[in-house]
Amino acid sequence: MAVPVVPYARSYDRVVRLCETATDSRTLRTRLIAELRRATAFEAYAFLLTDPETTVGCSPITEVPCLPELPRMTRLKYLTEVHRWTALDGVALLSDLPDPAVSPLWHELLRHHGVRDIAAMAFKDRFGCWGRLDLYRRDGHFTAEESSYLSRLTAPVTTALRRTQAHTFVVRRPHTRSSGPLALLLSPDLRVLAQTAATPTFLSRMSPPAHGGRAAIHASVYDVAAQLLAVEAGIDTHPPRTRAHLADGLWLTLSAARIDDATPTHRRNTIAVTIEETSPTDRLTLFTRAFALTPREADVLTHLARGGDSHTVAHHMSLSEHTVQDHLKSIFTKTSTNNRVMLLTRALGT
Template sequence: MVGTAVWLRSRGRIQHICESAGDARELRLRLLEEIRRVVGFDAYAFLLTDPETSVGSLPLADVPCLRELPRLIRLKYLTALNRWTTLKASAPVALLQEATGGDPSHSLLWRELLREYRISDVASTVFRDRSGCWGFLDLWRSDAAARFSPAEAAYLAHIADAVTGALRRCQADTFKACGPHPPRPGPVVLLLSGELQVLGQTPETHEYLRVLVPPERGRTPIPATAYNVAAQLLAFESGVDSHPPSARVHLSDGLWLTLRAARIGSAQPPGTRGIAVTIEEASPRERVEVFTRAFGLSAREAEVLGHLVAGADTREVAGRMFLSEYTVQDHLKSVFSKTAVHSRRALLARALGS
């Protein structure tokens, strides 16, 4: 039973973790350690998401069905019940047993996979704010008699705002003025079956995947982020979710990538054709879109930044937005404050990475 005193002590530790974590991986590992002290669980999956498409990436997971990861991800995306894309910031937590009235077979994921591993309940939490969706967490319990309680769900909801803000700040911290990156030979393509089994890949793909999700020494990198993008394509085709099958992901040293999934060919029905996942450096527009969300810019501030990226000066921005130059300057001051820069040149360098 989770009591108020336990909540308050843990919330204090959660707040400290959120303020002191260096990057999104460290943040999630430390959060999981603290959450386990209050809400027991036997397995977990904690993913970052593209704030606009909500497609998952860079997973941290400890699940008993890791050897069936493509199957797990495919079913996760095809399951409408308690899907992270349907959870709101005002009600960020959903419990499997509660949502199904004690009959988890209503969940496709449980019916076709989790039941085989005797998972009794799943607590799903989304980390979302007005700027977008920044991640989601699934906690699993395998004791047949153990369900997540309403008090435990309330605790997870209680810490969601702090965790959301920290995940967003970690993403914001990846934007750096680091200069042009050396060109990489391409194309970078991973070919998957409809069951998300790897059919082939271009040589450069292996190195990208190794950096995205570092494998254990001597092992082949697991294309988990690519699986997520491809699974979103299946969800889109099935009408489960309308977001596009793409995700923007930070690789390293300020470099952001865009992953997209699409069917190969056109002669056969879509469901029988292979899926190509392409990996390429995010375009300036794609990068700036994530930048504006990560720093919580308002719609007006984002519009001002967009005009600056296009090369407009203050007078041109004012004319295009039907504002006074003083108002444009006020918006710029707010943008500078939020992004911790002191000049337009520094702002553009950070937003564009050059």
Template structure:
């Protein structure tokens, strides 16, 4: 549909914001200012996501039920209606029959006086880069509002991906490398305990207000994804990779604590449902925080820079120490073709030589 004049003007402003770019936090703050001015949303949550698992992390949010944040995130992940992992375009909760809106609406949003929620996902062929929820208390979102969100989804997705690509400078020498750190959560996602270093890294992900403890929202999201897997809502692993600062990427994983005799704390697993006995819902959840491995970092690096499958394969061989001839043989290509692929990688990543490329990609 053709956008109304106000929506069309706002779309042009959004395009300029996306073209200007910037880091992922500043970009989302500017976009939210424009979205809220046009759409009148009283509350919001704009999260980055792991491009593969689509698990949220590093939110920019304002929710009026902050004391209920663990419950809000848990119910969000357990709700199927308008779930970002299945959205094909912007959607409003008002378009879903009330008896199909799920536990987030029934248990929290409706009792809190929310009238409608507009949701959008920012996904391309390289992965899922974020999702957005806008809450209204006074009125429902209209068709023009959803058409506007659809019209800006492509540029916003590209801008978010570029912002993530900018989070790969070479790892500064001597920088602290975490972990593994552990946060222990109750089944309803209340913090039960943590290792000493965990709060500092959580504060780095979401800087707290003066005098307040850090809000472990990234840990809540990973743990909520574990609950969603157990409930059969979404099969993706309970894992998220997130940029902290200065090129340092962290991986958060969630797993149930095994209370069997002599077993101790299990290593978080990415095994799918059906690989063993279901985890009892009353067991505590361990969320681990550690530096992202070079292989996982390389995967995000390639996706964020929009590398093709062949370019990604080549970079993997280079990361393993291959020279041009070895990579050419492994890929069944000529050395000339490998060099052409490498030049394309240099262009896309803004690097000039292999050492600088690998330093950024691997964090070495």
């Protein structure tokens, strides 16, 4: 087994500093992987952001031994119940299972690529699930000390991921919108059968291909389609939908649905994935989670978004106008805004 080349305490301190200074999620994750690799010497990884509400993955950075099989790998990941990130607390090791074959992801795919152990992590707080990370090791198993080290990192990394998502709500330039509808048609095993002309450009901006490979372009699409399979299999109940930041404050929502039996025979049981600009309502929900607003603050902001002034908000919430103003001051501080117009522009994307 490879021996860690840096002391865990010093590595932990470096990770905390990275988390405190990070401003965008891709740079943060890339630098975290470099630091974790020095500390734990894994051979491959998959690091995804997740929609904090639906927990469905998006915007991955990956280095996996089976990239050409990414659709299959994603499908198996979502259909694997053991150590699923939705129920994960801390770090879970494949090697801790009495029988690792209970993991379809490992038994049907990864073991054939020499993977002997997986360290699975989920990054959650009371505002949602912000990301998940799998570390793959071919040379032996992760140790208890390594697991403890990784577990300590979940809290600062979670906060950093949420904060980098909050940074995306600053609109720096006019949005580049699609010149046509964005949609794909996938087979039951998640092969892309067809897509609209404008789709590849937007997907490549959302999930740049790893190592120049084309497969990663559709990674976020595979995730929502695989979540649909998980729902149909009774493994999870979250909707097959995820929200992903594209650029300059523009958020997109990816959703998956099964094509009904009214279609031609060769298209039945296929999966349609649509991509559209995130609605103001869904964007507002994400905004309140990313900026860690309290339930009261979220309610105040929701009433403001509906056009209410302080008097109206106070009436609907059975509060004094002074209390509403106090909540507003707290919201302005948390969101780095100083007036209602700026706040609502960022929150609603209007």
